[in-house]
Amino acid sequence: QQQVKQSPQSLIVQKGGISIINCAYENTAFDYFPWYQQFPGKGPALLIAIRPDVSEKKEGRFTISFNKSAKQFSLHIMDSQPGDSATYFCAGLNSGYSTLTFGKGTMLLVSP
Amino acid sequence: KAGVTQTPRYLIKTRGQQVTLSCSPISGHRSVSWYQQTPGQGLQFLFEYFSETQRNKGNFPGRFSGRQFSNSRSEMNVSTLELGDSALYLCASSQRTGNNSPLHFGNGTRLTVT
Numbered sequence: 001q002q003q004v005k006q007s008p009q010s011l012i013v014q015k016g017g018i019s020i021i022n023c024a025y026e027n028t029a030f031d032y033f034p035w036y037q038q039f040p041g042k043g044p045a046l047l048i049a050i051r052p053d054v055s056e057k058k059e060g061r062f063t064i065s066f067n068k069s070a071k072q073f074s075l076h077i078m079d080s081q082p083g084d085s086a087t088y089f090c091a092g093l094n095s096g097y098s099t100l101t102f103g104k105g106t107m108l109l110v111s112p
Numbered sequence: 113k114a115g116v117t118q119t120p121r122y123l124i125k126t127r128g129q130q131v132t133l134s135c136s137p138i139s140g141h142r143s144v145s146w147y148q149q150t151p152g153q154g155l156q157f158l159f160e161y162f163s164e165t166q167r168n169k170g171n172f173p174g175r176f177s178g179r180q181f182s183n184s185r186s187e188m189n190v191s192t193l194e195l196g197d198s199a200l201y202l203c204a205s206s207q208r209t210g211n212n213s214p215l216h217f218g219n220g221t222r223l224t225v226t
Contacts, residue, residue: 034214043116043202043217044155089155099145099168100215102155 003027004092006103013110019077021106023090026071030092034100035064035075038087047088048075080110114139116205116218124224130191133221137184137205143167144186145215146178149200158201161186162208190223198225 005024013019025033031052036044050057050064050073057064063076077084087107091100117136125131137144146158157170161180178188184205190197200220206213 036217041219043204043219045217046214049214097160097168099157099160099170100147100155101157104154 004090004101004103006090006106008106009104010107011109013077013080013108015080015082015110015112017080017110019080019084019108019110020074021088021090021108022072022074023103024070024072025092025101027092027094027101028071029094030101031095032093033064033066033073034091034093035062036089036091036102038089038105044089077108080108082110082112084108085110116203116216118201118203118218118221120221121219122222122224124226125193126226127193127195129193130189131193131223132187132189133201133203133223135186135188135203135205135218137186137203138216141205141207141216142184143206143208143213144180144184145204145206146186146188147202147204147217148172149202149220150198155202158188193225195225198223 034049035047037047038044048059048062052068061078066073087105089105090103119134143162145160147155149155159178160168164180175191180186202220204215204217206215
């Protein structure tokens with residue numbers, strides 16, 4: 001019930017391409033869905049987040065698409081750059097708590 | 113504003129020992145959460161403290177414990193260390209609990225148990 005399933009596990013994209021990472025959740029009590037970016041040796045950093053009453057949110061080159069009926073959401077990175085190479089985690093959070101349930105992560109490599 | 117500070121950055125301990133990790137949240141943040149990160153299990157929630165009270169606890173054995181002080185600083189303790197406790201332990205803080213307050217993570221403490 002608490003799982004968040006993330007795919008793919010790893011992704012290689014050419015510079016300028018679109019990176020797409022998908023997540024599916026089971027717990028319908030989740031009402032906040034953040035994405036975190038983690039570089040080696042660093043902690044995860046909040047990238048962008050969405051609430052289920054919105055189907056899409058865009059911040060710069062990063063877009064979250066949300067499908068509430070399918071219980072799925074995805075991160076799109078437009079014009080991917082080598083500096084975007086990192087591990088990306090999706091997560092779900094139940095209102096009233098600060099407890100995030102994370103996906104297993106996607107290691108993104110953007111080739112120059 | 114300074115970020116979340118975790119000390120020490122690296123620790124090497126022997127099986128059976130105990131360890132204490134420290135976390136200083138962002139100034140003004142009252143909620144502190146701890147997560148364990150391993151290659152196999154990913155990021156897993158350990159516990160959350162708010163105003164010195166434990167609000168939530170993850171599915172970890174009683175060897176894992178924590179506390180929060182009146183200045184919001186937090187410590188976690190792991191007793192009787194096992195090889196499987198080797199992980200990156202991450203602390204995160206937020207202004208308050210709930211989904212209106214994003215979590216900000218520190219860079220973690222890398223614990224190696226030999």
